[in-house]
Amino acid sequence: QSVLTQPPSVSAAPGQKVTISCSGSSSNIGSNYVAWYQQLPGTAPKLLIYENNKRPSGIPDRFSGSKSGTSATLGITGLQIGDEADYYCGTWDSGLSAGVFGGGTKLTVL
Amino acid sequence: EVQLVESGGGLVQPGGSLRLSCAASGFTFSTYWMSWVRQTPGKGLEWVASIKRDESEKYYVDSVKGRFTISRDNAKNSLYLHMNTLRAEDTAVYYCVREGGYSYEIWGQGTMVTVSS
Numbered sequence: 001q002s003v004l005t006q007p008p009s010v011s012a013a014p015g016q017k018v019t020i021s022c023s024g025s026s027s028n029i030g031s032n033y034v035a036w037y038q039q040l041p042g043t044a045p046k047l048l049i050y051e052n053n054k055r056p057s058g059i060p061d062r063f064s065g066s067k068s069g070t071s072a073t074l075g076i077t078g079l080q081i082g083d084e085a086d087y088y089c090g091t092w093d094s095g096l097s098a099g100v101f102g103g104g105t106k107l108t109v110l
Numbered sequence: 111e112v113q114l115v116e117s118g119g120g121l122v123q124p125g126g127s128l129r130l131s132c133a134a135s136g137f138t139f140s141t142y143w144m145s146w147v148r149q150t151p152g153k154g155l156e157w158v159a160s161i162k163r164d165e166s167e168k169y170y171v172d173s174v175k176g177r178f179t180i181s182r183d184n185a186k187n188s189l190y191l192h193m194n195t196l197r198a199e200d201t202a203v204y205y206c207v208r209e210g211g212y213s214y215e216i217w218g219q220g221t222m223v224t225v226s227s
Binding site: 091 | 147156172215217
């Protein structure tokens, strides 16, 4: 079991919006920044969102992040076929002194 | 161009050892925390270890404590993961990662480690 909890899969039609949740606890999400990663099939993960809601250079504003208490959410608007990937949330757990990830969410664009 | 290139993966028997290397380029290696993250085929991501800029702090996931050692050579712009007493459950793709913005900012392409007899 992963320390952070994500839904195994989500799906939506092209052009629509989808959200992916990430649930944790006071020792991880509740007290540290959250990041989101996109892993396209057969490739290494790529940073999508850092410090809860900031986008690295080159990441379109269709991707957004938010955090409230011990949960975080990734939002993707204007879905494209190319967005089909696995998405992971991650943060530091101060109680474990360890990095932690969610189990990943597979996004299908129908 | 910022780049991380892993090497050293391969097939090893249970109980064996392996050393992974990561060559960094395109940035000032000595100013960044670095980490190793692994991914079992078809499964999710697992953080393995992190090391501070000057090696004064190191952190490990419980399952590798006492068996794996993370180290770095800032003069050679290189990160290492020394893996001993390998188990079947250590089989995974191992990624070298640069930390930044409280996140895993830059990822290498990964190197596969297979532990099997």
